[in-house]
Amino acid sequence: MNERIRELWRDCVLKHTNDPMNWQMAADEFAELIVRECIDIAINASSDTNFITGISEADKRALSIAVEIRNHFGVEV
Numbered sequence: 001m002n003e004r005i006r007e008l009w010r011d012c013v014l015k016h017t018n019d020p021m022n023w024q025m026a027a028d029e030f031a032e033l034i035v036r037e038c039i040d041i042a043i044n045a046s047s048d049t050n051f052i053t054g055i056s057e058a059d060k061r062a063l064s065i066a067v068e069i070r071n072h073f074g075v076e077v
Contacts, residue, residue: 004037005034008030008033008034008037009026009030012026012027012029012030012033013026015029016029031073032073032075035069035070035073035075036075038069039066039069039070039075042062042063042065042066042069043062043063043066045062046058046059046060046062046063
């Protein structure tokens with residue numbers, strides 16, 4: 001695992017330490033954070049829209065991938 005994954009997990013565990021369902025809640029939040037970061041990566045892969053030339057096909061695909069990830073995992077943005 002890379003350091004970012006460890007950091008996300010540590011934050012989730014610390015946040016839910018005093019909760020009786022802490023492991024389940026931490027795991028659920030951790031999974032959602034991973035999915036959100038994947039969505040952010042896809043969105044950031046697209047460049048800014050140029051209002052003169054419009055959005056490129058590559059940018060459309062990057063944004064489409066972000067939407068597909070969100071829908072697949074049911075994450076609200």
